[in-house]
Amino acid sequence: MKHRYTIALVLLALGLVTLSVILHRQVLATQFVLEDAFVRVSVVVLFGFLVLLVIRYLGLLWFSYLDQLEDQELPDMRQYPMVSIIVPCFNEGTVVQSSIRSLLELDYPNYEILVIDDGSTDDTYRKANEMAGRHEGGAEVRVIRKPNGGKSRALNRGIRSARGSIVLCMDGDSRLTPDTVREGVKHFMDPSIAAVAGNVKVINRENLISKLQALEYIEGLNMARKAQGFFRMVNIIPGPIGMFRKSALFEVGLYEHDTYAEDCDLTLKLLLAGFKVVYERRCVALTEAPEELLDLLKQRYRWTRGILQAVRKHSNLLWKPFATPANSLILWYMVFEGLVWPAMNIFANVFFVIVGIKYGMTELLFFWWTQLTILDIAAALFCVAIEEEDLRLAFYAVYYRVFFITVIDVCKVMATLEELMGTQMSWGKLERKGRI
Amino acid sequence: MKFDLIPILSTIIMATTIVTIILAFGSYAAYKLRDRQRARVGRVAADEEAPPPVFRRYQRGNGRDSAVDGEDSGR
Incomplete structure (x- = not known):
């Protein structure tokens, strides 16, 4: 049907x-x-x-x-590699416990949750810490506190502390669907794949602005990602859900702090280093989209400037279409x-x-x-x-x-x-x- | 019926486009204004919270290395 x-x-x-x-x-x-x-x-x-x-x-x-x-659904794995889920938080006291609780319900046998408190001024650390330790089902929650330094530094701190060979980076206020990790991990059986971009969906379809964003995420963002996924050249791994091979991240030098779109910058670094990045629509992260017009503009302003900063960083490759055609094509597409x-x-x-x-x-x-x-x-x-x-x-x-x-x-x-x-x-x- | 509706629809779309363009630039200006006001309020609050610039007691070795990330609570 x-x-x-x-x-x-x-x-x-x-x-x-x-x-x-x-x-x-x-x-x-x-x-x-x-x-x-x-x-x-x-x-x-x-x-x-x-x-x-x-x-x-x-x-x-x-x-x-x-x-x-x-x-098509990839076959189940015989051995499940350990996955470290990194949750950077800054003043997420109201949602951090429910966020951890939802992560504990994931359908995957071998994972840990690393909450990185990025110098919150509210009770994020205390609340997250209440849930630290090993839980029923085997998942362990660890909480790391660091001085405020931004999302990229928080994610890097998490990656360095991760025990898993695969890391899943997400936003503190996003939720993952239960199958996400299981579906994403299968792609890493191919050693050339360094990262899996997930499927972000808007959960709060409350008013016209958030409904339009729900459509935009499905049509504008996911359609492009799906098309790029055919070539294994997804150019932006979304902040709310990205899975990475840890060794590849270390090879390209983790997240950098010089752009406002650290996820785009990291994806470009992986692609330019010759790694493949795929899209998996079954790895779903539910995110809350801005409901007010001015908040939406604030978000898009940052995305636009961040992406531009990332492209400018690698702009030398724009002018080398014959030396590195794939890389040049990716950057021109972004321009x-x-x-x-x-x-x-x-x-x-x-x-x-x-x-x-x-x-x-x-x-x-x-x-x-x-x-x-x-x-x-x-x-x-x-x-x-x-x-x-x-x-x-x-x-x-x-x-x-x-x-x-x-x-x-x-x-x-x-x-x-x-x-x-x-x-x-x-x-x-x-x-x-x-x-x- | 050969495209009789087109002039009417064209006028409606044109009016909508003009309103949307005005709305787009207006909302961008409003966003920048709000951002600037928030930044100003934030600066004032930070100034009020900050310790006085003089007569600050000297503490030896009180600065923590920002490279040290801090506590890991994994029990």
Whole structure:
């Protein structure tokens, strides 16, 4: 039944893509009177960009689909390597005990939980410490306290103290589903694999903003990861769930503290060192997404600048497409996603509004918008089907295009400009509602 | 019926786009403003909590090496 449901949705997605192509032809057939040279050039640039976008969407969908075809449950292992779960905490006193309790329910026979209290000023350490020791089922909880130094230092402290050959790094306020460790560990039977990127899902689908993020995580982030997973070149292992071979981490030098996206930086270091990074959709971390618009912008501002910092750090490889083609491709892809795509989206919207007001040609904006919305809905349907998620989420793709993506892209463009200008920034801790 | 709806839909989409662009820049400005205010409040609080800059009692060897990470409570 599930299989049929998936096929139906994939067919629907293909139908939408076909409709999108028909619309594209309609735009080409429309006679526009464009006398202004700037307008002419802009239309050509935007049309070229639209073609690039369609290729991007189709490419991501196609490679996600290929990854899905290859996706089969790996056989159970005869021996289970020890896994150290590292939970960095800073002022998580209200959630730390429930977080540890949920980790103690994991379905895996050989693991330890390392809580790293990163100099909390609340009762995180005391509360975590109450749960320290060996528990029923064999898992041991250890609590380490260190002066405040940021998440990357806390994770490094945990990795150095880990007894397992595999480490699982997560956020203090995330939850793992019971099968996560068992499913992730299987990939490490292949010695070339250094890390497994997990599947992050939004748990608090309370209002429009968090529902849109739920869709974004499924469509925007996981679809890209799934497509990259086909090539074993996932470029960002998400903070809430990443499994690593400890020896590979030591080989590339652990997390560094010079960017605001330490997870992206570490993933790039692993890929550039020649390791493979895969995506496992069954490794699920549930995370609480910001419910307020300004908190969301704060998060995206940090992500954008952090990713840019990581790309700039390795930017010498951008210009070596022949020496290291795979590495160069990864970095260019990140530049496109982080810089070009948001800037072009804003430019397109502003341009079409100006053309609409000045020349009364609002159709251009209509075609642009409809095309992208159709692609969004097609991608959303495909991803919802694969992830066996709530089908209603797919229809939020309309809101996603109308409102969400423009707000996020403006934030990304502004963050990029500030990064290029060297404006100071701080990490800033997001206020959580404690819904997990 | 040949694309009769398009002019109406185009106008609606254009109005929505204009509102969204204004909202996007407005919310970004609001975020920066809030961030700046919070930073200022944080600085003031830190200044109030900080010990006076003069007459601070000298304690020999009181500084802990920041490289030492601290306690491991694994029982």
